[in-house]
Amino acid sequence: MFTLKTPAKINWFLSVLGKREDGYHEILSLMQSISLYDHLTFEHSDRIEIKTDADIPLEENLVYKAAVLLKEKLSVSKGAVITLRKDIPVSAGLGGGSSDAAYALSGLNRLWELGLKDEELIKFGGMLGSDVPFFFKAPIAVVRGRGEIVAGLEVVSRHIIVIVKPALGISSKWAYSEMSKLLPELTKRDNNIKLFCHALERQDFKSIALMMKNDLELPVIREFQVIGEIKDRLLAMGAEASLMSGSGPTVFGVFNSREKAEDAAEAMRPFWSRVVETLI
Structure with missing residues (x-):
């Protein structure tokens, strides 16, 4: 066993x-x-x-x-x-x-x-x-x-993350279907993988925030506004950047200190929330 x-x-x-x-x-x-x-x-x-x-x-x-x-x-x-x-x-x-x-x-x-x-x-x-x-x-x-x-890839810097999930579930199939309807509205920009990894290594939060994006976010937030509200609250509580993960509905915020992250996670209740770290 x-x-x-x-x-x-x-x-x-x-x-x-x-x-x-x-x-x-x-x-x-x-x-x-x-x-x-x-x-x-x-x-x-x-x-x-x-x-x-x-x-x-x-x-x-x-x-x-x-x-x-x-x-x-x-x-x-x-x-x-x-x-x-x-x-x-x-x-x-x-x-x-x-x-x-x-x-x-x-x-x-x-x-x-x-x-x-x-x-x-x-x-x-x-x-x-x-x-x-x-x-x-x-x-x-x-x-x-x-x-x-x-x-x-390889990175050596860990990041402190607060993850917050509202009490709803979202089907990936539905999220991609809704996104397809909005493709003309999505702003396309190329992400340089190397630059993103360098920003993660340096904990360059400004660059990380500029490069973070999720094409599924717009259609999902249009249907479930609470996801956008969680993003805004995390940023207001000190997150350097915030984004919906995958097809949602979980939102994560990147913090520069565990103390700030713990305070934010506590403040987000009764939503399900956790303070975690990225693995390297």
Whole structure:
């Protein structure tokens, strides 16, 4: 028996470049893991069994889907009992389910002694969801395509982050659909990955704030104004920059001190909020 910690992520920027012939959207994103975790515990068994405290139907649980995928694709005769303890909110734009799926693949690769390399796991991960491949190149990576093209990067500076989630869930499919209607209104600007990483290294908050953007933010805030209000409140409480992560509704603020971050997180209640750090 062993346990793996599965981290959440934020998107420092998310550019939607257009719709592909396969129905997915072409994206460019800089993603980084943060110190908020689910936990997966693996035990040997003769069948697949998922135990969890989360209210997720089995057929929608990405941990279960990962196990079934590996078992079927590789004709594995073994089973596993996987216990999922959720701390990352569901449908929050933090990649919790995708992280769980990635670590389920890694954990089963270890439990079943399959000997799969990262590139093989990334291929299986892409079958489960667009954000899954990132977690094999984490903690920070540039993500392209529909999410399947991932290039890991290196940074040595941690950032203090406050994450705030209003009491609603947002479907990624809906967010991308709404964004497609607004494509002519979106301001396109190229993000220089190298410059962004240098700004992160130097903790150059002014440059970070100028380069942070999320093309999904405008349509989501139009429908759910509370997200914009959370952004404004975080900035008013001392955040150097603030952005919606992924398809939302979670908003994160970047702070230059833990004290300010703790005060902001406390002030944001009764919204769900946490102070975390980026992983390096």
